[in-house]
Amino acid sequence: MNTARAHQPAENLLALHLNVHAPDISCVLPAFNEEENIEVIIPLLAQQLQLANRSFEIIVVDDGSTDRTIERATKLQADHPVVILRLSRNFGKENAITAGLEQAKGRAVIILDADLQHPLHLLQRYIELWDEGYEMVYGVRHRRSDQSWFLRNSSRLFYRLLSKATSVPIPRGAGDFRLLDRKVVNALNNLPERSRFMKGLYSWVGFKSHPVPFESERRGTGKSNFNFRGLFALAVTGITSFSNLPLRVWTGIGALISSLAILYALFIVGRTLIFGSSVPGWATLTVSILFLGGVQILSIGILGEYIGRIFEEVKGRPNYIVAEVLRPESTDA
Ligand code: UDP
């Protein structure tokens, strides 16, 4: 065994070494302008993981913050195993999570928001369920107090639409607050698509999963980065990357309109044969031209949405660019 090792190239030995030292758990924290929250959450998180008696690393993915998030996180490296992944600009939460998952080395990965909205004490329960053999443990938020009535209801409508339109069930309220076993992380890392709707992808990969209900806490400081426009864009990504229904609907509507038009034509022919021709009918004409024009433009728009996404995929640009990785000085990993 020893002699066999001696013949291995240095890189392999390093890989072996890294593997041996892989922590039990990697925590991925996407952070965009969270300077105050990051200082609070990291010590609390470390405390929870020590309580669970697991070795861990904390990966802060700095998603192009313009405040002092990086400086504050760097300071914490003296006391905690914090790895900072600085993305070259703001790539959005989904891509920040993707970056974190690819960087994580742990046998399990826990994803949580950096803004203290995800209750940390639940991590004990997550880890327990993981020990029981669940490959994915996900939080299901049953109420959100920090969103307006309008946002809450549009998100409810979105999930209802999505569950009708897709074949993978995407539970409402289930978000990014999750524990993923290494197997799940590898599966997610191997998905090649650029347009990342994480909530859909978690369901798509499958695995033995267990929900844990939770109440969303108030944000530490700062305010949510997702307004109606942001959520709407995410919703369009969600629908178009998980369903072809919007494309298919137009086949049905087109067929219906054409059949009605044929019936109407027959009716006109019959009427002309019996009563002779008459001039009136401009109203019917105008209405039908406008209506069909609208339907056509709308369906072209939907085609465009999919073609835009095909274009994104074909360009093959990376989902994110890492500007630098800051590791704590004391470790060699
Ligand atoms: N976030 C990010 N990049 C972004 C927007 C948000 O990494 O472009 C992070 C943010 O720092 C936080 C998490 O994603 O840790 C959730 O964001 P936020 O609190 O703004 O959203 P909400 O809680 O309203 O869903």
Ligand code: MG
């Ligand atoms: Mg938040």
